[in-house]
Amino acid sequence: MARLPVAERRRRLLAAAFTVISRAGVAGATTRAVVDEAGMKLASFHYAFASREELLAELVGDVIERTEVVLAVPPAPGETLEQLLERGLLRYLDTVREAPERERAMFELTQYAMRTPGLEGLAARQYEGYRALAAVSLAEAAERTGCAWQRPLDEVAAHLVALTDGLALAWLADADDTRAHRTASFAARALSAESRPAESRPAESRPASARPAPTRPAPPAHTAPPTRPEPPTRPAPPTRPGEPA
Amino acid sequence: MARLPVAERRRRLLAAAFTVISRAGVAGATTRAVVDEAGMKLASFHYAFASREELLAELVGDVIERTEVVLAVPPAPGETLEQLLERGLLRYLDTVREAPERERAMFELTQYAMRTPGLEGLAARQYEGYRALAAVSLAEAAERTGCAWQRPLDEVAAHLVALTDGLALAWLADADDTRAHRTASFAARALSAESRPAESRPAESRPASARPAPTRPAPPAHTAPPTRPEPPTRPAPPTRPGEPA
DNA sequence: CGGTGAGTGGGTCAGATGACCCAGTTGCGT
DNA sequence: ACGCAACTGGGTCATCTGACCCACTCACCG
Missing domain, CATH: 1.10.10.60 (Homeodomain-like)
Incomplete structure (x- = not known):
């Protein structure tokens, strides 16, 4: 050597x-x-x-x-917040499907940390990190679709983290794509219900529900790229054709 | 011996x-x-x-x-589906808080099954069981509050399972009661959004949102009682005073 | 009431594992 | 060049672990 x-x-x-x-x-x-x-x-x-x-x-x-957001979904014109969130979640699901072992490893490491005397704190920090990432993505997603969160951002972020965890765990257990897909849709629906149209910040304001607007980013989910093996975040295969990034 | x-x-x-x-x-x-x-x-x-x-x-x-529903929430008069669901989820959260090691053990066993050659199927069956339990509870909860699910019951059940998993995992990681409580509320909100008032089955029908009705059971969540230690399902301490069971 | 086999106790055994040691070797600064 | 210390190779050692064996004994059947 x-x-x-x-x-x-x-x-x-x-x-x-x-x-x-x-x-x-x-x-x-x-x-x-x-x-x-x-x-x-x-x-x-x-x-x-x-x-x-x-x-x-x-x-x-x-x-x-090293945990990163793997959900950078490419922009899509005239997309609602819910649609954007759903695409992001499906994107996350894709990464889980592509490398289930990695996701499993993440869960196991968290559990190891939770159970090991000196490391309990790290598990908490890990989730803190997840929430922070979720928060950033949620903020961007809302902004790009002209929406605003009705509750504190980090609160919504915690919900997203819980949803992605549940989603991943269920898929890892039964590998049922259809079911996972439906749950992702549900999650998007549930999260977008926590937002309101716009806030008047940008310029316009309307009473109706989520109004289209130039979109771009998307919701997150955690996945830690191994310290080395395999590139962390990929280019983001468009789930739907949209404007080129 | x-x-x-x-x-x-x-x-x-x-x-x-x-x-x-x-x-x-x-x-x-x-x-x-x-x-x-x-x-x-x-x-x-x-x-x-x-x-x-x-x-x-x-x-x-x-x-x-042996997985059982530990969420049998006592009835409460004039409760909406959302309230009922929330109470059930909080009840679940309580059981997790009371015996975190048990919940952790459940997660670890699932993971062990997922990773062990002959047992992958068992992990899937485990989740199947969770969904079945969730379905039963959701059906009852909806009925008792005069609501009906807008989507196939087992689909909503899968969502509930994902939510409880995410909820438990997050709490196990950071033990943040406040955050967990908020997420439970969110989960209840999100799930009840998947229902509609009534269906006309019982007798009455009304356009408005969830209408009060004699309530009783509640949402589920999984927790396996150890083969022996500690009684599986407890009497259900009323979160609120209600009609005696 | 005696026999006997289900059930028990106290070992053994091979293999895996974490920790660690020590004699080299070789890159690098001088 | 030269020397030194950072780094490497090839062991060793005490434990732990899963598996398993065999002589014994006691509860119950006939």
Whole structure:
């Protein structure tokens, strides 16, 4: 093995660990399995990390920071907030379907954190991060469709996080695309019901329901790209043809 | 140890296993830990089960069948569907708060099933069971408040399951009661939006929104009572004084 | 009331795993 | 060039774990 600076070695081990966890679960992420995945010798492991526990803790923290919004849905003209939200959620569902192991790994890591003495706080931080991402996306989505949230943004964000979690968990359990699709629609409907038309900020105001407007972004959902393997956020395959990004 | 018939021994081991898993996770449920929890000798384990795997498989299946609705909310006069649903969800939240380890154990068992070769099907069955329970409760709730679901019952049930999962997961991560409460309210709001006033079935019909009516049951949520420890469904402490059950 | 086999107890065994050590080697600064 | 310390390779060690064995004993049948 080439001579690597400790930092880089740690990074590679973290990435390898995530890969192993995706494949075999946290329990399967033994020092040997990780080291093997990274193509290193066992000694290198303990040179980079004091213990397996340290690696796991680092991984959890790492994953939190790297969590990204994978829902950047391309703009679509004259779309309502609900439609925009739905597309975003379906987009999220797609990423789960494409890499179920990754999503499972995320859930497992969260659970590991919740159950491990020093890491309970990290699980909370993880959800905090999810909510923050959700909030950003929801804010943008509302703005682009000329809507405003009727309740505090972070409150709506928490709801979105709960919905995506439930959605992902259910799909992971039964892999029923149809059902998941319907639940995504429901989620979009439910969330948009928490908004009102416009607020008068932009310029116009109308009493009716969500009014079309130049759209663009979309709702979020969490998914942590492994420290290395596979590109985090992809270009966003348009669910429907829309104006080119 | 008293001389026990195999069946009883298996039952006790399953109960002990669930207890251990609640405390230490699936990974911590070693044959020795389980046997210890049950106050038996290791040999008794392999007398009752061919392997640890067999016990775990049995436990997953077991837990599915024993999943119960813990949301039987007592009746409350003149309550809307939304209110009824909210109370039920809050009731569920209470059970999670009271025994977080149990809920965590449920999630972990599901994950174990999803990842274990022969058990993937069980995870799907588990969710099927959750939906069935949700469906029953939703049907009752709608009926008692003179409402009807606008979509297929099992579709709405899937949404409820997703919502409770998301709700529980979020609470387990950050233990934020306020936030969980708000999300529960949101869930109730969102679900009741999927219903319409009445259908004309009972007798009356009115265009307005959910009309009061004799209420009684409530929404569900899943929680598997351990094979033995602690009574599964409790008497349902009235969140509000209502007619005696 | 004696036999006997279901059920029990106290081991053993092989394999996996986390931690760690020590003798090298080799990149890099000087 | 040269030396040193950062880094690597190839072990070892104590534990834990799942599986399993075999002699014993006691409850119940005949």
